[in-house]
Amino acid sequence: MTGSITLVGIGDDGCISLTSRAINAVAQTELLAGATRHLDFFPQYRGERLTFVSGLNGYLAQIVEAAKDKDICVLASGDPLFFGIGKRLLRLVGEADTQIDVEVITSPSSVQLACAKALIPSDDVKVISLHGRPMTGLVARLQQGDTFALLTDNNHNPVVIARHLLSYDETRWRLVLCEHLGGSKERIREFTAQELAATSIDDIESLNVLLLQRQGQAYWGGLAMHCPDGAYQVLTPLNGLITKANTRAVVVARLGLTAKSVMWDIGSASGSIAIESAKQAWNGQVYALECNPECFDVIEQNQMRHRVDNLTLVKSKAPSGLDDLPVPDAVFVGGSRGQIDPIVELVMSRLTSGGKLILSAVTLDSVSEFFDLCKSNQYHYEVVMLQSSVSQPLAHYQRYQAENPIHLFVITKEGNNT
Structure with a gap:
C-alpha cells in the first residue's frame, strides 16, 4: 500500500475561505497534521492528529514516514509553496524510498492578502524574507525596486526594521503593517519610518507582513553605482587615501562581480572600492579590511552615505582576520603593509575557482x-x-x-591554483 500527502493552505480565518476540495481532503484523511492553531479550526475531526510544536525537520520526517502507508492531510499557512513548508516537504518526499503522491491546495499568500488590503498591485512586489535571516543587506536590496513585502519574525520585527531604515536615512517610504490577515484580529495600519520606529514592540502582532512603497526615496541615497571622488569622505591630509575614480571603475569591472558575490577589499582606506563593489553585489557580502584607526570612521561614514549595509568593516591587518571571513569570489588588494606574500597565498587558497584577485601597484618596486x-x-x-x-x-x-x-595585476584562480 502506498499513501499520499495533501498539503492544504489555510488562512487566519480558518475553514471559512477553504474550497470544498480542501474541506473534503480534511474530512477524508487518515491523519491530520498541522500547528495547534490550524488543527483547532477542525474540532469535529475525530481521526489521528499530528501536532507541530517545534523541530520542523523532525515533524516533516514524521509526515513522510506516515505517508508511506496512509493518506495524510497537512495544514499550513496561506500558500505552502510561498516561503512555507512545501519546498522542504517536497524535497523529503523526493528522497523517500517509497512512492508518495502529493497534492497541494493553496490559499492566497500573506503577501497577496496584504497587497489587496493596502491597494497595492502585487505583480511588481519584491518579497524579502527576514524570517530566521539576518538584517544585513536589507537596505542594499531595497535599492532594486519600488515596492517590497517583508516577512518578519520576532527578532526582525517591523519596529526593528524601521529603526534600521532610519539609521541609513531611508525615510521616504510608505509603510503598511498588516497583522492577522483574514482573521478576526486583522489590523491594517500605515506609518512613516519615524512613526513605526517609535512604536512599542508590544503593540506589534507576531503574525504580520510589512509592505514598503517608495515615496520619492532616491536610490543609493542619490548616488550612482559609480561615483566621482567627491562623493566620498576621505582622510586628509594623506592625499585622500582613495583609489581614483577612473581606476576604481576598471577595478570593479574587472572583479567580475555578480549580485550574490562575496568580495574582500584589503587595505580599504576610504572604502570606495568596497562600496562600489557592494552596490554591484547588492545581494552578496563585501568585507573592507583596514588596520589604520584613522580610516575606520571614514569608511563607516561612506558606508552610511551610500546605503551599503551589505558591507562589513573588519578592523584588522591582513592576513590576520581573513580566515574568519566567508569564501570570496573576488578580492582587491589596495594595500598590504609589507605582507603581500602571505596575503596572496591565503587568498589564493580560499578564492573560488574562476575568482579574481586584483593587486594594485603604484611603485616600480611593487610592479617588479x-x-x-x-x-x-x-x-x-x-x-x-x-x-x-x-x-x-x-x-x-x-x-x-x-x-x-597604476598597474593592476588581474589574477584568475584556475582549478589547479592553491
Whole structure:
C-alpha cells in the first residue's frame, strides 16, 4: 500500500475561505497534521492528529514516514509553496524510498492578502524574507525596486526594521503593517519610518507582513553605482587615501562581480572600492579590511552615505582576520603593509575557482615584486597599466592634470591554483 500527502493552505480565518476540495481532503484523511492553531479550526475531526510544536525537520520526517502507508492531510499557512513548508516537504518526499503522491491546495499568500488590503498591485512586489535571516543587506536590496513585502519574525520585527531604515536615512517610504490577515484580529495600519520606529514592540502582532512603497526615496541615497571622488569622505591630509575614480571603475569591472558575490577589499582606506563593489553585489557580502584607526570612521561614514549595509568593516591587518571571513569570489588588494606574500597565498587558497584577485601597484618596486610573485607561482594573470588625465581649469583655459599611473595585476584562480 502506498499513501499520499495533501498539503492544504489555510488562512487566519480558518475553514471559512477553504474550497470544498480542501474541506473534503480534511474530512477524508487518515491523519491530520498541522500547528495547534490550524488543527483547532477542525474540532469535529475525530481521526489521528499530528501536532507541530517545534523541530520542523523532525515533524516533516514524521509526515513522510506516515505517508508511506496512509493518506495524510497537512495544514499550513496561506500558500505552502510561498516561503512555507512545501519546498522542504517536497524535497523529503523526493528522497523517500517509497512512492508518495502529493497534492497541494493553496490559499492566497500573506503577501497577496496584504497587497489587496493596502491597494497595492502585487505583480511588481519584491518579497524579502527576514524570517530566521539576518538584517544585513536589507537596505542594499531595497535599492532594486519600488515596492517590497517583508516577512518578519520576532527578532526582525517591523519596529526593528524601521529603526534600521532610519539609521541609513531611508525615510521616504510608505509603510503598511498588516497583522492577522483574514482573521478576526486583522489590523491594517500605515506609518512613516519615524512613526513605526517609535512604536512599542508590544503593540506589534507576531503574525504580520510589512509592505514598503517608495515615496520619492532616491536610490543609493542619490548616488550612482559609480561615483566621482567627491562623493566620498576621505582622510586628509594623506592625499585622500582613495583609489581614483577612473581606476576604481576598471577595478570593479574587472572583479567580475555578480549580485550574490562575496568580495574582500584589503587595505580599504576610504572604502570606495568596497562600496562600489557592494552596490554591484547588492545581494552578496563585501568585507573592507583596514588596520589604520584613522580610516575606520571614514569608511563607516561612506558606508552610511551610500546605503551599503551589505558591507562589513573588519578592523584588522591582513592576513590576520581573513580566515574568519566567508569564501570570496573576488578580492582587491589596495594595500598590504609589507605582507603581500602571505596575503596572496591565503587568498589564493580560499578564492573560488574562476575568482579574481586584483593587486594594485603604484611603485616600480611593487610592479617588479608582483611580476615575480605571479611568475613564481605560475598564476594565470594579466597586467593592466592605467594612466589617465583629468581636465583642470587654468585661467580661462582647460588643461590636463595627469594622475599617477597604476598597474593592476588581474589574477584568475584556475582549478589547479592553491
